[in-house]
Amino acid sequence: MWQLPADEAVLTRAWRAALPFPHVVIEDFMAPAALPALLEILDEEGVEPYAGDLFAFDATAPEPKTAELRAVRAAFGAALAGPLSRITGKPVARADLRAYAYRVGHYLLPHTDHQDGLARVLAFAYYLPTPEPPRGGELELYRCTVGADGAYTATDSALVIEARANRLVVFDVSDVSLHQVREVRGGVRLSLAGWFYA
Amino acid sequence: MEVSAEAKIEELFGARLATEVPEVVGRALAAEIRERIARAGYTRYALYDRGSYDVGAPPDEPALLAALAALATKETGRELHVVEARVLRLRAGDYLLAHHDVLRTGSPVEVTLELSPRGVPGAEVHYRRRGQVFFACGATPGAAAIVERGPSVSCNHTYVSQQHPDAEIVRLVALLTEPK
Numbered sequence: 150m151w152q153l154p155a156d157e158a159v160l161t162r163a164w165r166a167a168l169p170f171p172h173v174v175i176e177d178f179m180a181p182a183a184l185p186a187l188l189e190i191l192d193e194e195g196v197e198p199y200a201g202d203l204f205a206f207d208a209t210a211p212e213p214k215t216a217e218l219r220a221v222r223a224a225f226g227a228a229l230a231g232p233l234s235r236i237t238g239k240p241v242a243r244a245d246l247r248a249y250a251y252r253v254g255h256y257l258l259p260h261t262d263h264q265d266g267l268a269r270v271l272a273f274a275y276y277l278p279t280p281e282p283p284r285g286g287e288l289e290l291y292r293c294t295v296g297a298d299g300a301y302t303a304t305d306s307a308l309v310i311e312a313r314a315n316r317l318v319v320f321d322v323s324d325v326s327l328h329q330v331r332e333v334r335g336g337v338r339l340s341l342a343g344w345f346y347a
Numbered sequence: 348m349e350v351s352a353e354a355k356i357e358e359l360f361g362a363r364l365a366t367e368v369p370e371v372v373g374r375a376l377a378a379e380i381r382e383r384i385a386r387a388g389y390t391r392y393a394l395y396d397r398g399s400y401d402v403g404a405p406p407d408e409p410a411l412l413a414a415l416a417a418l419a420t421k422e423t424g425r426e427l428h429v430v431e432a433r434v435l436r437l438r439a440g441d442y443l444l445a446h447h448d449v450l451r452t453g454s455p456v457e458v459t460l461e462l463s464p465r466g467v468p469g470a471e472v473h474y475r476r477r478g479q480v481f482f483a484c485g486a487t488p489g490a491a492a493i494v495e496r497g498p499s500v501s502c503n504h505t506y507v508s509q510q511h512p513d514a515e516i517v518r519l520v521a522l523l524t525e526p527k
Contacts, residue, residue: 202445202473202503254469254508258442259395285509291395304395327396332440332509 150183151228160236169292169307171237172320178275179315188277190217191248191339204257206330207250222246226345233271233319233345241270246343251286255338257330259291259304262322262344269322269344277339278314286312286338290320291327299324312338363454363495364423365474365482371418371491372411377462380408381517384434384462397447400504403434406519415458415491419523422493427456427523434462437470437507437516445475445503451496455524459492461485462517470507470516476500485518 153175154160164171179187194215196207213219226244234240251257262272274288288310294303304327310318320326322344330338372380389401406412412429419427435443451457459472465488472485472492476499484492485504494500507514 202442202475202505205506254510256506258444258506261396293396301394301396304393329395332506334509 150180151178151225152180153178153229153232157232157236161238164237169290170321170323170326172290172318173236174310175317175319176313177315178317181315184278184315187221190215190221191277194218194248196248196250202258203260204255206255206257207252209248211247218248225341230345237271237319237321239270239321240347241345242347244273244343244345246273246341249338249340249342251283251330251333251338251340253333253335255286256332259289259327259329261324261326261328263324263326268346270347271319271345272322272326272343273317273319273345274312274340274342275317276312276314277341279337279339281336282314283312283333283338284335285331286333287331288312288318289329289331291329293325293327295325312340363497363500364456365492365494366422367484367487367490367492368418368422369487369490371415371460372462372489374464374489377489378464380411380519381462381464383408384517389436396444398441398443398504400441400443401436401438403436406432406434408519411460411519412521415460415519415521416523418491419456419458419493423456423495425456426525428526429521429523430455431522433520435504435516435518435520437504437514437518439507439509439512439514441504441516442506443504445473445478445501448501448503450498450501451522452498453524455496455522457492457494457496457502458521458523459485459494460519460521461488461490461492462519463488464515464517467507467511467514467516469505470511470514471505472518473503473505474500475502485516
């Protein structure tokens with residue numbers, strides 16, 4: 150179902166060299182034949198609107214309602230924990246995920262995902278095909294300059310990654326992994342996203 | 348005397364004033380004030396984990412600030428004076444997050460005067476208690492929001508959608524307390 154490139158050394162080098170903070174972008178991540186079944190599971194699960202000062206989007210519940218999506222979550226974690234541990238040098242054991250639908254006007258403002266006590270090690274976003282591909286909705290990574298007291302003194306846009314269908318992006322979670330989902334200006338941006346934990 | 352749990356909860360989270368007074372300034376006066384503020388200059392704030400907006404020079408508007416203090420005094424029944432004032436300008440794509448807000452001790456009053464030339468859908472000021480929005484304002488040009496703050500109250504200015512590329516939100520935010 151999930152397919153990482155066979156040559157992990159290439160991904161390891163890409164991870165280490167990536168700026169502004171470690172990440173990898175993997176194309177054609179899912180076998181096309183498996184996509185209809187996944188989309189059917191997500192359709193059955195359903196999404197609801199969520200909004201806060203940081204975000205506005207539609208998403209599945211934090212804990213999947215259906216056994217099928219729980220199984221997808223478990224399979225995703227089981228399939229990727231080993232390879233990602235080797236590629237990133239950060240041991241991870243399990244994944245958490247939700248499905249997201251960003252419609253016109255939806256966004257997720259800059260944040261790091263890092264929270265003490267949550268033990269998030271890696272973050273990921275996998276973009277699903279949609280009948281109307283999104284305009285906007287890119288993942289934007291920031292370069293953070295940190296002062297002696299640990300506070301940011303500057304944040305600058307460093308990289309914009311398009312939310313292209315069947316693309317997986319995995320990135321580091323740290324106190325400088327500042328990123329956002331740009332506002333969607335047209336179409337729909339569908340994704341599975343979440344974190345890997347130690 | 349021992350204070351009951353209910354009284355403590357009321358003291359901490361109970362009903363404080365949060366209201367919006369319409370038509371505090373007219374369009375022409377708002378335009379004049381915006382012009383003076385713009386002449387004094389804006390500085391870009393861009394630590395994106397906190398906010399993205401322009402901040403104006405401290406407003407040299409003694410008559411306006413005195414009028415806002417009088418309005419807040421009338422609305423709250425407390426004798427108030429301005430201890431701090433700033434001007435914020437937000438355009439499409441701008442925002443101020445709640446964790447960028449300064450939590451206030453005591454019970455100061457915050458007055459947010461909407462000097463924007465026109466309302467922008469969804470561009471609001473949200474006051475939150477323990478993360479939950481209890482008062483939203485900011486969509487009406489010329490109106491002033493008056494909120495009694497406390498240690499559990501935070502504030503954010505919502506994201507201004509790119510769907511409104513010409514949006515210009517100008518807000519004068521004044522903090523008022525009783526004289527010591």
